[in-house]
Amino acid sequence: MDNVRDIVKAFIRDQIASGESIEEIADDTNLKDNGILDSLSTLKLVSFLEQEFHIEVQAADLEAERLSSMNSIVGFVVERAKKGR
Amino acid sequence: MTLAVQANAVSTQQTSAHYRRWLAIAQIALAIWIVYHYEIEAPALPTVMSLAACGFVISTLLPDRYRLPLFVVLSLLGLFAVLGLTDGAWLIAICLLLIGTCHLPLPGPTRVFVLVLLGGLLAALRMTWGSSPWSSALWPVLGSMCMFRLILYVRAILSGEKPTSAWNTLAYFFMLPNVAFPLFPVVDYKTFQRSCSKTAEDDIYDRGLLWISRGLTHLILYRVIYNNVLNDPAEISSLGDLVQFMLGTFLLYLRVSGQFHIAIGILHLFGFGLPETNKLYYLSSGFTDMWRRMNIYWTEFMTKTVFNPTYFRLKGLGQIKAVGLATAVVFIVTWFLHSYQWFWLRGGFPLRFQDILFWGILGILVHRGVMKEFRPRQPSKNAIFPARWISGLKAAATFFVICFLWSLWSVQSLADWIWLMSAGTNVDAKGLALLSAAFTTVFVLATLERSALQGSSGKWAQTVLTPTARSIVGLILLLAVAQPAVRTMLPPSLASALNSVQSPDVNARDNFAQSRGYYEQLDENGGVEESPPATVAEAFEKIMRNQDTCEWQFHTKRWRLRDDNLLMMDLTPSLHLPYPRCWTRSMTFSTNSWGMRDKEYALEKPGDTLRIAISGASHVMGNGVSDGETFEQVVEDRLQREFKCERYQRFEILNFGVDSYGLIQQLVSLEENGFKFSPDITIMTVRRQERSWMRLYLSNVASYHARISDDSLQELLQNAGLADIDRSRVPIPFQSWRVSAKKLGIEPAMPSSELEARVERVADEVINWSWQHFSEMSALHGALPIALAIDAVLDGPPVAIPNLEAIENAGIHAINLYDVFPAGQREAIRVSEADIHPNAAGHRIIADRLYEELVPIIRAKCMTHPEQKQ
Numbered sequence: 001m002d003n004v005r006d007i008v009k010a011f012i013r014d015q016i017a018s019g020e021s022i023e024e025i026a027d028d029t030n031l032k033d034n035g036i037l038d039s040l041s042t043l044k045l046v047s048f049l050e051q052e053f054h055i056e057v058q059a060a061d062l063e064a065e066r067l068s069s070m071n072s073i074v075g076f077v078v079e080r081a082k083k084g085r
Numbered sequence: 086m087t088l089a090v091q092a093n094a095v096s097t098q099q100t101s102a103h104y105r106r107w108l109a110i111a112q113i114a115l116a117i118w119i120v121y122h123y124e125i126e127a128p129a130l131p132t133v134m135s136l137a138a139c140g141f142v143i144s145t146l147l148p149d150r151y152r153l154p155l156f157v158v159l160s161l162l163g164l165f166a167v168l169g170l171t172d173g174a175w176l177i178a179i180c181l182l183l184i185g186t187c188h189l190p191l192p193g194p195t196r197v198f199v200l201v202l203l204g205g206l207l208a209a210l211r212m213t214w215g216s217s218p219w220s221s222a223l224w225p226v227l228g229s230m231c232m233f234r235l236i237l238y239v240r241a242i243l244s245g246e247k248p249t250s251a252w253n254t255l256a257y258f259f260m261l262p263n264v265a266f267p268l269f270p271v272v273d274y275k276t277f278q279r280s281c282s283k284t285a286e287d288d289i290y291d292r293g294l295l296w297i298s299r300g301l302t303h304l305i306l307y308r309v310i311y312n313n314v315l316n317d318p319a320e321i322s323s324l325g326d327l328v329q330f331m332l333g334t335f336l337l338y339l340r341v342s343g344q345f346h347i348a349i350g351i352l353h354l355f356g357f358g359l360p361e362t363n364k365l366y367y368l369s370s371g372f373t374d375m376w377r378r379m380n381i382y383w384t385e386f387m388t389k390t391v392f393n394p395t396y397f398r399l400k401g402l403g404q405i406k407a408v409g410l411a412t413a414v415v416f417i418v419t420w421f422l423h424s425y426q427w428f429w430l431r432g433g434f435p436l437r438f439q440d441i442l443f444w445g446i447l448g449i450l451v452h453r454g455v456m457k458e459f460r461p462r463q464p465s466k467n468a469i470f471p472a473r474w475i476s477g478l479k480a481a482a483t484f485f486v487i488c489f490l491w492s493l494w495s496v497q498s499l500a501d502w503i504w505l506m507s508a509g510t511n512v513d514a515k516g517l518a519l520l521s522a523a524f525t526t527v528f529v530l531a532t533l534e535r536s537a538l539q540g541s542s543g544k545w546a547q548t549v550l551t552p553t554a555r556s557i558v559g560l561i562l563l564l565a566v567a568q569p570a571v572r573t574m575l576p577p578s579l580a581s582a583l584n585s586v587q588s589p590d591v592n593a594r595d596n597f598a599q600s601r602g603y604y605e606q607l608d609e610n611g612g613v614e615e616s617p618p619a620t621v622a623e624a625f626e627k628i629m630r631n632q633d634t635c636e637w638q639f640h641t642k643r644w645r646l647r648d649d650n651l652l653m654m655d656l657t658p659s660l661h662l663p664y665p666r667c668w669t670r671s672m673t674f675s676t677n678s679w680g681m682r683d684k685e686y687a688l689e690k691p692g693d694t695l696r697i698a699i700s701g702a703s704h705v706m707g708n709g710v711s712d713g714e715t716f717e718q719v720v721e722d723r724l725q726r727e728f729k730c731e732r733y734q735r736f737e738i739l740n741f742g743v744d745s746y747g748l749i750q751q752l753v754s755l756e757e758n759g760f761k762f763s764p765d766i767t768i769m770t771v772r773r774q775e776r777s778w779m780r781l782y783l784s785n786v787a788s789y790h791a792r793i794s795d796d797s798l799q800e801l802l803q804n805a806g807l808a809d810i811d812r813s814r815v816p817i818p819f820q821s822w823r824v825s826a827k828k829l830g831i832e833p834a835m836p837s838s839e840l841e842a843r844v845e846r847v848a849d850e851v852i853n854w855s856w857q858h859f860s861e862m863s864a865l866h867g868a869l870p871i872a873l874a875i876d877a878v879l880d881g882p883p884v885a886i887p888n889l890e891a892i893e894n895a896g897i898h899a900i901n902l903y904d905v906f907p908a909g910q911r912e913a914i915r916v917s918e919a920d921i922h923p924n925a926a927g928h929r930i931i932a933d934r935l936y937e938e939l940v941p942i943i944r945a946k947c948m949t950h951p952e953q954k955q
Binding site for chain 1 (some may be wrong): 244275279358360373377381384385388389392393394396397398404408455458459461462
């Protein structure tokens with residue numbers, strides 16, 4: 001789980017965040033409300049998660065705000081990865 | 086930690102909270118003072134701000150659980166206060182019906198179907214296909230509350246979302262700011278629910294107050310731009326004018342961003358910590374960045390309802406294709422929904438070609454940016470220039486491109502835009518200076534913003550520039566510049582710009598557009614409608630067909646087509662019309678056998694009579710007053726009664742005034758009839774915006790191919806490219822392009838911008854010609870020419886007579902009565918709230934001053950020998 005967290009954090013830090021330090025943001029903070037994720041960067045994240053963890057993300061998952069904080073992203077990835085196995 | 090230390094800490098926190106609350110109340114008081122003082126978005130915003138302030142104070146005294154109900158009650162009160170009881174009640178009923186439909190115990194698709202049916206019914210009423218028991222003021226507010234929120238709400242409900250409480254749902258739809266800001270329609274339901282803080286949070290209040298302060302600044306800056314920067318497209322003749330126009334049109338968006346800041350700021354005062362929008366949008370470093378910054382509520386709405394569903398459906402085609410197609414769909418839908426929004430807020434459903442072009446180009450630019458963002462970021466190399474400089478350059482480039490695009494969105498047609506752009510080939514110092522200033526400003530600010538984002542702006546800045554400090558500084562600055570004493574210390578140009586923002590007056594151009602709208606609807610959509618009138622007769626027929634108001638029906642009854650000369654229309658002779666019921670009091674409108682709004686006069690002047698012929702527009706003719714109440718009649722009666730002169734025993738003033746008559750029509754009227762009556766004095770009247778009236782008139786003369794009998798005037802228009810112009814179907818700029826188009830079988834039309842620009846170039850010459858001609862004709866007939874500056878009951882300070890130099894050069898005596906209506910009495914001396922013509926009391930005021938001005942002139946006439954010509 002921590003491994004997933006580190007990978008996602010690294011991706012957000014290197015490929016998405018601009019100026020804000022992802023390290024300083026609490027794991028349950030809403031990344032959208034904090035200006036780190038927006039509609040476009042969410043899709044970039046989706047694309048990364050699908051490729052990196054071999055899972056499939058649906059529009060309904062975004063609607064249900066399954067990728068809103070670090071904790072929810074990690075939880076979602078772990079859950080989907082388990083289902084996929 | 087000891088108990089004493091803990092107690093001390095709690096006490097310090099409480100003191101700090103109290104202190105912050107009081108500081109917040111002080112800021113709200115300042116903001117309200119500014120809203121009232123500058124009449125910002127009056128009358129709705131002052132009401133909304135007062136309610137918000139009272140609500141905020143009460144909410145600080147109430148337990149947290151009552152905050153949401155309090156907000157709902159205030160929102161409903163706001164509706165009643167702004168819309169009135171009837172409209173307020175209807176609006177609430179309609180909204181509740183729509184919300185209730187979302188919760189009907191029916192399958193989802195059925196509920197959506199019922200909602201669409203109800204929406205269709207409301208749309209039919211909006212299009213006035215049926216009569217509704219509420220006024221038209223209800224539509225924009227209803228539209229802003231329901232047109233998008235209902236979509237987001239029903240979507241959330243159908244996806245299984247449960248509203249946290251009925252209060253929350255009511256707060257979502259009836260948001261207090263909407264009654265003042267209908268342009269704030271989209272708020273995501275889930276974001277709204279999530280944003281609602283359960284407890285009082287001073288940070289949210291501070292942020293809200295900062296945004297209110299920022300919003301007020303934007304709205305005042307908007308007025309500066311609107312009154313001082315935005316130029317008339319007709320006056321664009323160089324790169325400088327063009328750059329000024331492009332900057333002006335884009336910066337008008339300050340009004341929208343200001344409204345958003347205030348609306349969200351007010352919501353923050355009640356604990357709704359909604360995200361910031363329109364954040365430094367003019368510093369966007371690309372079009373995706375701009376799409377993110379400008380109205381992120383819309384971006385969010387589009388992403389949820391259009392982009393994501395399209396993208397995930399097309400994902401199988403590959404990421405690049407899916408993103409490209411989804412972006413294209415977003416921009417097509419955005420274009421369509423802007424017209425949909427327009428429909429509910431303003432009525433009508435505009436689908437213009439340049440809108441398609443604007444959204445299409447913007448869509449391509451955003452798509453390019455999106456694709457670029459999807460590529461993996463490369464680690465930054467050792468660049469020659471620092472990243473913040475690159476960011477500044479990108480921001481400056483984006484700013485220029487968006488200004489360029491925005492100007493396309495702001496003009497009537499693509500042909501008009503191409504015509505305007507052609508002025509850019511005339512490079513001048515003003516243009517280069519404006520370009521350099523705009524580039525430097527955006528570059529420097531964007532570089533600073535980038536530095537701040539990278540945290541290199543210094544700790545001191547973060548400490549000093551807290552939201553509260555920034556809000557207070559902003560409010561105090563707005564307060565300070567409102568003080569006359571402060572303005573006197575500023576450079577005159579800056580003081581003048583600040584004076585112009587004091588009240589929400591429309592600028593000279595729009596003021597004229599409003600006043601002309603009453604009579605001059607001939608050139609509406611002139612260049613783009615399917616079959617614009619080609620002759621004076623067709624234009625007259627069109628204007629006579631428009632019978633939408635009782636007043637208009639009455640006006641048209643007295644008009645007669647005159648396409649045999651430049652009069653275009655005059656008054657039907659020997660009329661006796663009782664005023665209709667729509668006028669507030671019983672009156673009559675009569676004309677004599679010569680078509681003058683006056684009593685009967687013999688053509689031959691009796692030997693002991695001094696005659697004055699006066700011409701002018703509706704305020705001279707006496708629109709809104711009864712026969713015998715016009716100022717010329719009052720002066721005539723008084724001269725007869727009080728003025729003693731051996732030479733003249735009788736005095737007659739002949740009224741040749743006709744609705745909307747400008748200088749040329751007055752001149753033609755005097756030539757055709759006035760001089761036949763052997764006047765001793767001839768008076769032509771001049772309105773404050775006579776130049777604008779002249780431009781409009783010349784446009785009509787050129788468009789409708791009016792008959793010009795005077796060779797010198799014909800030559801002036803010919804030299805300006807206004808003789809025999811094409812006004813067919815397809816607007817095409819430049820004469821050479823139109824000639825080529827004709828060869829290809831296209832029926833070209835001169836675009837409105839080109840027509841207006843050509844008219845603008847010749848307007849002064851024609852005005853000078855008019856005064857010179859008036860002087861010569863009067864001299865020929867032995868009459869003394871006078872230019873009388875008089876207008877309807879307009880607000881604003883007295884102004885100089887337009888083209889006074891030409892009047893004086895022609896040897897014409899000028900009388901300035903622009904200051905005749907005392908500022909405090911203006912409302913009382915207008916015909917009605919909607920009709921700015923002087924009423925009978927207003928005419929008496931004019932008569933009193935005019936009498937005083939005429940007496941010395943007539944006395945001088947008394948002294949001259951009867952045979953002595955003027």
